Amino acid sequence: MSNVKLSKIAFPNRNLGKRRAWILFPKFLFGKGFIGLATFFIIFTSYTFSKDIIVSPNTNISSIKQAIELSQNGDRIIIKKGYYKEHNIIIDKSIQLIGEDYPELDGEKIDDIIIIKSNNVYIKGIVVKNSGSSSMKDIAGVRFDNVKYCTIEDSRFYDNFFAVYLAGSSFCTVKYNIIKSNAQNETSSGNGIHLWKCENITIENNEISGHRDGIYFEFVTDSKIISNISRWNLRYGLHFMFSNGDTYEKNYFSNNGAGVAVMYTKDVSMIDNRFEDNWGPNAYGLLLKDISFSTIERNTFKKNTVGIYMEGGTSLNVNHNSFIENGWALKVLGDCTDDSIKYNNFIGNTFDVSTNSSISVNLFNGNYWDKYKGYDLNKDGIGDVSYRPVSMFSMIVEKTPETIFLLRSIIVDILDIAEKVAPVFIPETLVDNNPSIYEISNREQITNNPTGTASQQITGNK
Template sequence: MRPHEILPNIKVELVTNGLRIACVGMLLASFAIPVGVAAEFESSPDLSATPRVDVDKPVELVPLSERDPRIHHLIPFQKLVDATPAGGTLKPKPGTYAGPVLVDKPIVIDGAGKVTIDGGDKGTVFVLKANSSTIRGLHLTGSGSHHDTDDACINVRGNNNYIESLVIDNCLFGIDLKQSSNNVIRNNQIRSKPLELGVRGDGIRLWYSMNNRIEGNRVVDSRDNVAWYSNGNVFYRNYGTRSRYSIHFMFANNNVVDSNNFYDNAVGVYLMYNENTVVRNNIFSHSNGATGMAIGFKEASAVQIENNEIIYCAIGIGSDLSPFQPGTTIQVKGNRFAYNGIAIAFNSDRDGHYFLKNIFEGNLTDVSVGGAGSAKRNVWRGNYWDDYQGFDRNNDGVGDTPYKLHAYADRIWMEVPHARFFKNAPLMEAIDFLERLAPFSDPELILHDDAPMFHLPRKARK
């Protein structure tokens, strides 16, 4: 019997809703469900007909009378929903309507980009608690500001729905999916409330939601986009900027991140306790600051990083205790690391990484390893290194001699992170030069590439 068949029969009597969520979350995490994405992995189980376990905090729709007076004179949108039969289509007249809204039957709502629903700055604006519905062309605004009630513009609690072409602003959370599978979230514009970064809500949040397609969305000035305990989802051609995490995966397996553009976020994609995820054809740029990182691994396994542009970031890829599962690897292939502070940063000496046919150009440091270790136990082959010193006498495009990266004075700041502040100081540069000119001891070999690419690939040339 699978976990999703067991859970509906379990009742957990706890004192608070918060404890209930934590308990069920731990239970879900204890089951490793190998699910996947079409054409990448085996398909995930179809949860669309599975009874929902009501583990999330119930959404209290604050009455119109208790919301901001600015919306009291507006027509309640709920009246239009109530008058629409199941399976029907609602095309409201252009204008502004009052929230809150609860849709608990399969219908189509099409605002054609001319309908606004204002929540009056309290509670959640719109709740979809149905399957096989379409919500399109609405402007949702004015949720509450409370994290304890997860105030959002739209909560999705159903399967096989389409949420598309919405404009979402002045809402704490944008689109919140819980136990909702096989939905399409497409072409939405999302912006959180104008708060400090850490207290904003998430733009798009998935919790125990499988096989959803998140496509063509524009998320600006939110906190994170997250996928927790959510398998088999596809994030395709989204744009995110001025947020903390572009996408934060945790206990979420078999997801695909493809052809997205993430600019000026603290972190691009972060994979925690994650397996079988593909990150390909994306652009990560300007992930700077003390924690700036384009792609990060924390105890992740069986990850593919392919054909990404990683430019102007503090750290390109950061790897911490990854790959975690025995016998798995992390494949980093065909990516371009350009003008980053550190292209690849290992927290410790760990094997299982394959770096193949990548481009390293203009980085202050190509590879760093913490804990007095090295990266030579990993596979490095066919990469382009802009500081390679060698020849290609037979014109086969491969350097005649291996590329070797040694640590000289670099070892100081690798072992003492606070010393990184002085990395490019004149004294450190002088020490590094003397170490290379007349080393007092053998330098540490960081990596060895037997077949370095000799010419910069044409697609990467300016």
């Protein structure tokens, strides 16, 4: 069989199998005598004498399914550059699937393309395209089905219903992938990276566009979303529900239909992300609904209809962020309680803060407001006069959106001056008692380059 070569490869760390075997050696040898020794040699040889299986068009092993049938745990399947029309490729062994020069796996719009059903599967360097689609079934380019310790990296996904789909899985990684589709409407499209009922998953340095939601989390715990680019998706760049204890940081979300949504969740960290250019009647940089005990820090919200929309938020720390050139920087509804909004920059926004309540039980403190007209006599960098960021006109627009056409008129200026002199309508308790005179230096991890960290690292990895 010329396409099968013996090697000493079991997993991405080629010495892993040997190391495990030697660690187990004393226990088996001395604890169980001859049986232990025999077991040791079985384990040792199974990890050490794994083999490479070469898949190439027009050879005796020309399909990936055929190679998987010939493989055993620990083997590596190397797919040569070429075009492979296959679907429902089931990986039920702990193997590696490695592409050379990005071989193309074309599902021909029929069904799932790859289904992973074994732990410890590693996939790298392939093109997965043209999965099937269905309104009754979530069909994917690559599906992780109740598995652990699996990875897909440095691969490309084009025109799939769901690109990468993880269900009931844990300790898996999806990184350095390019995921693109051309979804036309929400009902006939799936998500780029979709997780359901998973834990300890890492989603890192992927570029996702053209799907319904770029990244989707539902019932996902203790997972990380790091340094991804998610843009030009029909609905959300990131859609996040019932998922506790997760972190997303250093991501770039832009030009998504409705921005990013985090809902019905607690204990989430949102740090060093950029939310930009999300415009529309129902578009937000970040939508927070019924979340609690979470952190939103060092993010940039720029040129969104609404920077952050907060509904039912409890015990949130919204600190050290920058809100730049948004329609509304913050919309904080009356059912938000015990939230801390401190040390943020509000620059060039049409409205800095809007609310639908006459009472606020949230803390605003130490923020920089470019509209602040106070003074600092003792030169400590803190304004000597408190600042009320809610304007009367913003409350009028909240109740009657059609009045927005009066925005640049002298009537609005007169209303706001009158309300500041004798506050009646704006919330008396929504006030920053220590406004910063100077813009606050909030560290930003992602540059203004819209191709950002993820694209550069994906390209570099190739």
